[in-house]
Structure formats: structure tokens, C-alpha cells
Amino acid sequence: MLFLARMDVVFPESMDAATKADFQVREKEYSGNLQQQGIMKGIWRVVGEYANYSIFDVDGHDELHEILSGFPMFAYMNVKVTPLAKHPNATTDDFFGA
Numbered sequence: 308m309l310f311l312a313r314m315d316v317v318f319p320e321s322m323d324a325a326t327k328a329d330f331q332v333r334e335k336e337y338s339g340n341l342q343q344q345g346i347m348k349g350i351w352r353v354v355g356e357y358a359n360y361s362i363f364d365v366d367g368h369d370e371l372h373e374i375l376s377g378f379p380m381f382a383y384m385n386v387k388v389t390p391l392a393k394h395p396n397a398t399t400d401d402f403f404g405a
């Protein structure tokens with residue numbers, strides 16, 4: 308099942324630069340592992356915002372929630388999830404080469 312997620316990151320004003328940098332390193336590792344496993348099919352920066360759109364291929368809602376809540380920055384993210392269904396006009400099922 309494919310899901311589109313938008314993640315907006317909002318760090319508290321009081322968070323120091325070293326703590327932010329540490330979150331970013333850990334986030335990159337977590338995200339990279341998901342991409343290597345083929346669970347996270349892609350991630351795109353929203354231009355001009357500290358936010359991304361990502362696509363996940365998971366078995367269901369519970370798995371997606373577990374994955375999203377495992378992001379190191381989860382406590383500082385607002386996440387909106389959109390389930391994706393096949394469009395009748397789609398010419399391929401293989402958009403991500405899966």
C-alpha cells in the first residue's frame with residue numbers, strides 16, 4: 308500500500324545548533340535505511356520550507372505509524388498522511404521500478 312506523507316519540522320526556538328545537527332544526522336541514517344529497504348520510495352524537499360513529501364510502501368496503517376513515529380525528529384514533526392490508490396488512467400504500476 309502506498310502512502311504520501313508530508314512532514315513539517317518545527318524545532319523549538321530554544322534548541323541549540325548542535326542538538327539540531329545531531330537530529331539531522333540521525334534522521335538521515337534512519338531515512339537512508341528505509342530507502343535502502345525499499346519502504347521509503349522517495350523523499351522531496353518542499354521548496355522554501357523545512358518540510359518534505361515522502362512516499363512509503365507498507366503493509367498497512369500500523370506499519371506506517373510505527374515507521375513514522377520512529378523518526379528521530381518525530382516529536383518535532385507535524386505529519387499528514389494521504390493514502391494512494393491506483394488511478395484508472397495510470398499507464399504503469401511500476402512507477403518506482405518496484
Ligand SMILES: O=C(O)C[C@H]1C=CC(=O)O1
Nearest residue numbers: 314316334338357358359
Ligand atoms: O529534512 C526533513 O525533511 C526532515 C526529515 C524527515 C525525514 C527525513 O529524512 O528528514
